Amino acid sequence: MLELNIIREKPDYVKERLAVKHFGQLEIVDRIVELDINRRSTQKNLDDSLNKSNTLSKEIGALYKTGKREEAEAMKAQTNVLKEQIKQFHDDLSAIEEELKGQLVLLPNLPHTSVSPGKTPEDNEVVRSFGDLPEMGDEAKPHWELCDEYHLMSLELGVKIAGAGFPVFLGQGARLQRxxxxxxxxxxxxxxxxxxxxxLLVNATTAFGTCNLPDKEGQMYFVGEDNFYLIPTAEVPLTNIYRDEILKESDFPIKVAGYTPCFRREAGSYGAHVRGLNRVHQFDKIEIVQIQHPDKSYETLEEMVVHVEGILQKLELPYRILRLCGGDATFASALTYDFETYSAAQKRWLEVSSVSNFETFQSNRMKLRFRDKDTKKTRLTHTLNGSALALARIIATLLENNQTPDGIKIPKALQPYTGFEMITK
RNA sequence: GGUGAGGUGGGUGAGUGGCUGAAACCACCAGUUUGCUAAACUGACGUACUGGAAACAGUACCGCGGGUUCGAAUCCCGCCCUCACCGCCA
Incomplete structure (x- = not known):
């Protein structure tokens, strides 16, 4: 959620930046400015009326105390008019605030100045690439064939147990995952x-805090019986740990990481390129989250990028880093880097990580602040997160790129964890 | 699931209709004292909104929402949550 004072002070700048994200409903900005003015004048009226009412009440109390009953009774009549006014202003204010919040929640975050105004994924800028693309020719098997051949994963079993898009990992496949x-x-x-x-289940307030509600409501599984949402990423619970907190500057940076399964309905995204593990309803992911001082958040973003790169290099996977253009960037982020690894058999890049700086967009919703050590006032923190890494697709790439006639090679860095060097039949 | 108790500031906890935005204590912060540390002493010490250049002033908030009243942390109603015991259970 954008900070109101930016919209109030620089509505044209806000519109200009929103245009980079190809956000069409710029009239919302004007409506917000209008509502904000109404809100403030109504607030003033309410406060003034309440002030009068409070003053009268105290006087009435004093009169009773000194035994002047008749005078007190007479004064009570005056409060009736005030009470009606107060009720009216109060109702008006509630209505205005509700609409204001409703409008505010519709605006996406403003993109960072480095974000290009492109529209589609083709317009994303490749920041850098690493590693040579594997050349395996046409006999390279896609990971779904390899999974069958080596009995690593079964989507059919998932269908039996849950439904389409719920992979069941088996034997060496399950061990590789762990x-x-x-x-x-x-x-x-x-x-x-x-x-x-x-x-793994969160309430609506938590989902709102990280901007998963109301923006992406249909993307989350909902447990209606108890009003819980299944998390689409660990970002949701991890960031919300700090909701409604006022941090000290010495608390920065807060760095937390967690492994969780992630659940996504992926409504409406079926087709040829979502075969196998490319897009599933449940996958495992390790998420890293940082909460940082606004002055340092972009340094932190770079640090997180380097962290993800380090992992991909240890896994010996060719990857590239994209800076997402305005049209492809997500609703809440100011700047996002996507990481893609190249899958030898599918001959395409697969997104395996996304690292973002949300600046104050999430912290504003979460009321996550810190106390500025100079001004002593509270300010919103910046929040950042990234996948490090998302599992299902990494496994897809790894299987495809490391296939040999004798089996599938496990990268050296992973061998101490798997306990085997090669996946064999 | 059943029964009972309770939700007050960072923490403990007082407060049953006006003098309470809220005692006291603890913690935190600043300072004094002190070879250092500790202790002791002094002071400051909630959040948000509105008006204001600021100083400052007003308003709201004692789980959430409504109600009674001139006036509610305090009384009434609904909801949420927590704790204890019992039952069930990994």
């Missing part, structure tokens, strides 16, 4: 992140 989880968590811990195990 190895990666441990490897990624160790990497995060070595980089200074506190490891956290958080709930």
């Amino acid at each position: 190895a990666m989880i441990n490897f990624f968590l160790d990497e995060a811990r070595n980089a200074g992140y506190q490891e956290i195990v958080a709930p």
